[in-house]
Amino acid sequence: MSLFEYAPAPESRSIVDLQPSYGLFVDGEFTPGQGTPLKTVNPATEEVLSEIAVGTDADVDRAVRAARRAFTRVWGPMRPADRGKYLFRIARLLQERAREFAVLETLDNGKPITESRDVDVPLAAAHFFYHAGWADKLDHVGLGAAPRPHGVAGQVIPWNFPLMMLAWKVAPALAAGNTVVLKPAETTPLTALLFAEICQQADLPPGVVNIVTGAGDTGRAVVEHPDVDKVAFTGSTEVGKQIARAVAGTQKVLTLELGGKAANIVFDDAPVDQAVEGIVRGIFFNQGHVCCAGSRLLVQESVHDEVIASLQRRIGTLRVGDPLDKNTDIGAINSAEQLARIRELVDIGEAEGAHPWQPAGELPDRGFWFKPTVFTDVSPAHRIARDEVFGPVLSVLTFRTPDEAVAKANNSTYGLSAGIWSEKGSRILSIANQLRAGVVWANTFNQFDPTSPFGGYKQSGYGREGGRLGLRAYLKES
Secondary structure (H helix, E strand, O other), X not given: OOOOOOOOOEOOOOOOOOXXXXXXXXXXXXXXXXXXXXXXXXXXXXXXXXXXXOOOHHHHHHHHHHHHHHHHHHHOOOOHHHHHHHHHHHHHHHHHOHHHHHHHHHHHHOOOHHHHHHHHHHHHHHHHHHHHHHOOOHHHOOOOOOOEEOOEEEEEOOOOOHHHHHHHHHHHHHHOOOEEEEEOOOOOOHHHHHHHHHHHHOOOOOOOEEEOOOOHHHHHHHHHOOOOOEEEEEOOHHHHHHHHHHHOOOOXXXXXXXXXXXXXXXXXXXXXXXXXHHHHXXXXXXXXXXXXXXXXXXXXXXXXXXXXHHHHHHHOOOOEOOOOEOOOOEOOOOOHHHHHHHHHXXXXXXXXXXXXXXXXXXXXXXXXXXXXXXXXXXXXXXXXXXXXXXXXXEEEEEEOOHHHHHHHHHOOOEEOEEEEEOOOHHHHHHHHHHOOOOEEEEOOOOOOOOOOOEOOEEOOEEXXXXXXXXXXXXXXXO
């Protein structure tokens, strides 16, 4: 039984003015799409939230032509300092309407309101503030004097962090002088469409940002359009490979941020309580819908039992339920399709001999839910230790020596992130230098900042987002 009983603390939905249907945002205006509309649902209740237009090849062409006109006539020739003013204006408007964005993100995505409110929206605004400051300082990016934008950027973003991924893509593109055609995920388009209202409110010149909603075919049309100069994609490794093949042989510049299977390494001298909090944040934040999630826990053998016992006690206190309740720790799985994928891999893990553990408690009757799950007795050969589950599922492996920890951590087709827990700074630095991961956290996990580049190795993609390196992806030497 819990030590504390929490009264419900629901966030009001009244701040969000949901429209029964939404069009595409092209050339500064909302317009109908020519495809068959799709419905976006609240994953916590399966309630239909709205009907969303679907962009066809012709719609995408319209958006790209609008972006090209804006780049050639307005945004490209504009003084960099003036471009920065628009980004500052967007950042301030995001802050002013932060509660509205947070509630809408939670409704459409299923993540807890505390995460939308305290992480996603503030970080999205921070990315626009940060890149606004870069707009008139591009000579210092490292590409020589007067680097030039590529032109039209085609961007495809995932459903796990809809607004934050939009900011990661749009802010550097605009700061560098590019215009944008963005395709949000089909299950979470609503905050992107609300962002289109922000663009109107900021008086952003028409065509600088265009948002074309739809599913895979719409994204493919954006990526393959012959007048798109730069492609940026965040999503699954499988789709990333398809995009890489599609742009091969063209002049398009490509960055990919794909899947991950991060190792979270706990040494015997780590502060256990602190490490457990980091483990929980690493895998259960956003229901595990995080490409850099610490989904492989590597624990030194001598402290394995202590860490697992403490971890299970902590998981027993996590509250799974209504994402709009401010007491909720774990919200809904984003879609029925993703829930089926999680269940399939969990069943495979159990069939292969790993031992699953879940806390007691009931799940809501409606919606898409999965309990936080910990697998012990996992070997590196198990699929749950190799495949990206993209859900609240943790695989625990053990090691005896630092060399074994490094070998097991690097034994993955992915290389996006990792975590190290130890009181010895020299050990952390030594291990970090040996890990083939783009981001390595020390005694913490899932910490992000717009000044710090993010990206991976191997099948986690290539290129960086954030910081000076992320900005360089949207520029070329003059």
